[in-house]
Amino acid sequence: MIEKKNLEELEKGSLLAFGEIFNGKIHPSAIEVLTPLKELGLKLDKKVVLICLMDNFKSFQDLEVLKKSVADEVWMVCHQELVHFKDDLYAEVLIEIVKTTSPYGLFFPATSLGCALAPRIAGKLNLGLCAHVNYLEVEDGKIVMVRPTYGENIIAKLILKTTPVMATLSIGAFSPSFGEKEPKFFEVAMPEGFNWASKIKVRKFKPSVKQPNRLSTAKVVVAGGRGLKSKENFEKLFELAHMLKAEVGATRPVCYEGWVEEDRMIGVSGVTVRPKVYIGFGISGALQHTVGMENSEFIVAVNTDKEAPLVKMAHLALIGDASQVLDLLIKKLKK
Amino acid sequence: MEKIILCIKGVPKPGTVKVDPSTHTLKRDSLELILNPPDRQAVEMAVRLKENYGFKITVVTMGPPNVIPFLKEVYGIGADEMVLLSDRAFAGADTLATSYVLAEAIKKLSPYSLVVMGLKSIDGETSQVPAETAALLGLPSITNVKTIVKEGNNWILIRQTEYGEEELELEPPVVASVLPEVFDYLRPPSLKRLLEVKEKDPLVFTAQDLRLSPEKLGLNGSPTQVVEVFEKKFEAKGQVVEGEPSFLVEKLISVLEQKGIIHP
Known part of the structure; x- marks a missing residue:
């Protein structure tokens, strides 16, 4: 069993990463984005936390993968309404976590779900959001993000005026890495009155027939x-x-x-x-x-x-x- | 009649963006604008919905007056009303400051039952504006949409992700971003409509018309700050081989053998 924690008891000011889960499996990009975040975490003295939303912990198959990751902590939110990805509900869960734990950073792999989710949160909280970042560094104690832009041979270096620093990170831009110390796992108890309703009703799902390419x-x-x-x-x-x-x-x-x-x-x-x-x-x-x-x-x-x-x-x-x-x-x- | 709001963008034509080496800023004079190609898919989606269900289409864009030709082009394809969001104060907006203006304009254009946009623009490629605008409007957003139909009063949308296809049902209004490559055929503007629109001007909304907060606009209202832009230059570093194709292929095969990819 993993320890339950209320939102208020969670570590504040950390670097959070969204760990995309589908059908009980973690998207490989979640492990990739932890690599640069761990480096930032060491430089800035911040904890790195992977957040996973799922319907129920028993159906999660990749616990061993997460145990080997470089995250300091893994926060799991489990609720039957999270069985399907619903943009509005997933965003509200993360917004609630951000409001209570005031993270220093919030990062998403640039998957189609990550790109759907991040701007909803940025819009709702009036935060800046960098897209397709493929390099991160610390300059004068600040996170500087680098990305190609204008679809040409032009590279932009960006900073954000708002906190948490938010970005979607290019898939495959960072290599996965593995930690020596197992992260601490917590199940996050959402507040009593949290509204689990979504305006989105999933009627049908047809899985991809073709295998994803390698x-x-x-x-x-x-x-x-x-x-x-x-x-x-x-x-x-x-x-x-x-x-x-x-x-x-x-x-x-x-x-x-x-x-x-x-x-x-x-x-x-x-x-x-x-x-x-x-x-x-x-x-x-x-x-x-x-x-x-x-x-x-x-x-x-x-x-x-x-x-x-x-x-x-x-x-x-x-x-x-x-x-x-x-x-x-x-x-x-x-x- | 129910209304669809269709948002489009003028983007620099690929190949026309250059960096001024002295100031590290983009050279504006060499820029040539085109209608963002993924937006053509959203236009086609809107026009098909208009044909099937009799909607009215309001096409909206933000930018200086040099983007008006794109509004007229979309009118030519089937839009009924053109709106230009234009103000010097909007210049330099990031996705949040852009979404703020769009959301306020969309509120002013209420009631509407659907907002459609392209998945992303080919300049910034962020794909953030549809979901950010929806969040500011307090509406659900569905990205990567390939099909939109009505069933009773509700929208049925099919969204495609790497995992498969989801069929979603939502009450209007909804913000949807359309997947590129949905439609093989994109209808061109009709000559009749292009002649008709020659004499028409778009409705223009300024910051004042929309009662926007100045501190949320343009470069100053943008939390995303560009510290530096630079052009990447390449120096030749490897071996360059010229000659007949057969000679080139021999060279390539020997390299593949060396690397153990193929075996002699």
């Missing part, structure tokens, strides 16, 4: 951009990926063109990858994309433009037509 953990990534010229050419990447046991990634423009689904997007609003080998076919390398792959161990760029940013950051740049090289590569590998 892009963020792939050892080899073959990615394509507009330089491949057509959807047909782009689709050949899947054949190559099969041969190399790789995953297929894409740039934002080609996802918007409909060449491939958006869950293959690498970059600011997509996935961050760090494979052993990354091969970019016809990708010029806008920052929007490169922040999501720049930590790859070995980068290959195939492009006609010698001046393209990806060509410059590549360990090996092949100057030529991406679709011709792709065709020929597949042909040779088949032999």
Whole structure:
């Protein structure tokens, strides 16, 4: 059994992170975002707390994962109304926690649920909120957040005038880490009169049929951009990926063109990858994309433009037509 | 007639944003604006609802007068009323200060039964404004929406997340952000409507018209502060190989072998 605590008894002024739970399982991004928060916590002398909302503790399957995390504490709120994600109710629970425990920071992984939840809280509490942060640091005792912006090769450094400092953190931008000391677990008792009602009624749920791709953990990534010229050419990447046991990634423009689904997007609003080998076919390398792959161990760029940013950051740049090289590569590998 | 409020945004055309190296601020003169592409999905959603249920559409945008062409474009596609939120005091607003102006304008446009927006803008890419505006209005917000239908008096929305599809039922009004790529076909403006809108001007709301609190507006009212912007420059660091495709492929294969990805 885990110890129950009232809101008033919880540690004040901490760094809180939202631990997204679905079907009794924790989203891997929750473990990732604890890594930079732990560093901030040590510098600022603040505790790091993971908050998990769920319908009931018995159905939670990832307790062992959380025990190994770097969080100092895990706060669990359990109530049958939390069985489905409801934007308004989830936000109200977190708002109540923020009001009572006056945290120093409140962070969300930039998942679709995290991006739905964070702005509701920021709006209600009149707080600033940074989006898609991929680097955090402390300057003069303040949290400074870094993110790419304007969809171009431009990086912005941001601070917030309001407390708690709030941000959504890019998925995959931080590596998971594991602690030596098990966090303390508390079940949070919400106040007596808390209103569990939601204006949202979930009528039906149809789980995704397709398996989520393994892009963020792939050892080899073959990615394509507009330089491949057509959807047909782009689709050949899947054949190559099969041969190399790789995953297929894409740039934002080609996802918007409909060449491939958006869950293959690498970059600011997509996935961050760090494979052993990354091969970019016809990708010029806008920052929007490169922040999501720049930590790859070995980068290959195939492009006609010698001046393209990806060509410059590549360990090996092949100057030529991406679709011709792709065709020929597949042909040779088949032999 | 029931009303849909449709919020759109003019954004810098990709490739036209540059940083002034001396001041570390964005160069405004090279900026070229376009209608935020994900907003086109919200426009299509609103126009389909209008066709199916006979709603009236009010299209709203915030910005200087140079965004009026986007209001007119959306009128051409099917909006019935255009509203421009424009005031020097709005400049430099972050998502909270923007949502504040939008929420107050939406209140003034009451009654309405739905607010639709694109999922995100391609400049800031925050995707915060729909949910932030809803929170300020005290309304439920549903993000990543792919389908909206009416059933009796209620809205039925289908939201898509990485886990699957949820079918949700809500009483109006609701704020919804529409998933990109929902509609393959986005209808263009009609010529007739474009001619009609030539002579029309949008309704303009200033800070004073909306009785807004000055301390919540623009750069000063924005809790998010940019300390610095800089352009990332790349220096060539690796090996650059030129030649026939077959030569390039040989080079690539030998690297893949070295790295143990394929075996000779």
